[in-house]
Amino acid sequence: MLLFFLCGLLVAGSIAIHGLMAGYYPILKTSNHRYDAQIMKQVTYPIYRSGPYFTSSSTQTADSNSSNYPNYYVRVMQTKTTKTGTYAKLRYFNQIIGWMNVKGLKSVSLSQIAQATMKQYDVSGSAILASAGSKHIVTVNNGFANAAKKIASQGDGSVLYPLASLQKAMTAAIVQQLITSGKLSPTTKLSTYYPQIKGSSGITIRAMLSMTSGLDNADTTPAKAMTESQAYASMLKQLNATGQTAYNYSDANYVLLAGIIAKVTKQSYTTNLQNRIINRLGMKNTRIIGNQSIDTSMVALSYSRKGESDYSKPQKVSLPRLSAIPGAGNLLTTPSDYYKFILGLQNGSVLTAAQYRQLTSYGTVYSGGMYVGQKGVKYNxxxxxxxxxxxxxxxxTGNYHMAIVFENQAPLTLSAGDFVKKMYQVATYY
Known part of the structure; x- marks a missing residue:
């Protein structure tokens, strides 16, 4: 019995000595306060895999003379204090990377991270991010809207951007309002309003909202700006009815939906858009091509890159080109104005949450101006x-985490669409 007791003491002593050698220290204090930070001194303050109570060199994520995450932005998830200092548990996007002495970190804001992400990918434009609903939003800008005149990218309304296909959600919202009021139905036939289109008796409003109508068209740039009526007539001449019912993206669907809105309400699409959405939401920096005079000096220029050089091949957006697609891309606006619309889609100002759910349920890939194939997420x-x-x-869904990005020069290394997703990830994890 005595021998067993002595052996136990020897084992316990061995564990205690091993623990000290491994750098085990008891936790004196724990905090669950979270904040954003930038890694500044990883060489001096290594990152440990197992936490502040295991701070030997064998538990480092990198050799003491190297750095895995130089200047990376991270989320501090928790801090623990031992007699050797306070250590932060770090998350890089959705991955926990370890623990680091807080002396190696610098506290930063979401705005700083978003701005740095735009600079990292050399994006020119303006973005608005929501990290936790509408009470936690930031707007960031980078680069020039007009490089020659040194006009910086802005989201305050002094610079306008072509909204392009993001407008389709506005057209779809008006259609949903008409469905709710009984003036249209998802099963209403295109032939009711455009019987001259081949196969229109087999094409429904639902199919047009979900891009499964089989309608297709080529882009056109008229010599001068078109009126709404001229744009509808032009689309009727150039569209092709393929008879296919698989998803196929085409402006023709939403240009004709704009025409149907005008026919049903006996008012122009422009008037409907102005009264039902723009005026109602206070979108003061939104301009409709074909209806309003445009100060083109306020409109951002398009740029591409030539090798390492930014701001090559400056181009103005063609206003006649935009005028040819009412309902599908004939607006100039800002990220903040579009954010007002996005909120209005679900808060009752434009649609109720239930109406929005119906609008985004007509297709499995695309519905009501949004891609809907990813559960819990909408994008366009x-x-x-x-x-x-x-x-x-x-x-x-609900815009708790959200990114709206308007670009006039595409990003480095990522596609323009993937960069929007990257900014959404910044809003989600920081």
């Missing part, structure tokens, strides 16, 4: 072929 993108303009929206 807009662009004009041959130009550096791109608009994007990516958000959780």
């Amino acid at each position: 993108n807009g662009s004009f072929s041959g130009q550096g303009f791109h608009t994007g929206y990516y958000a959780t």
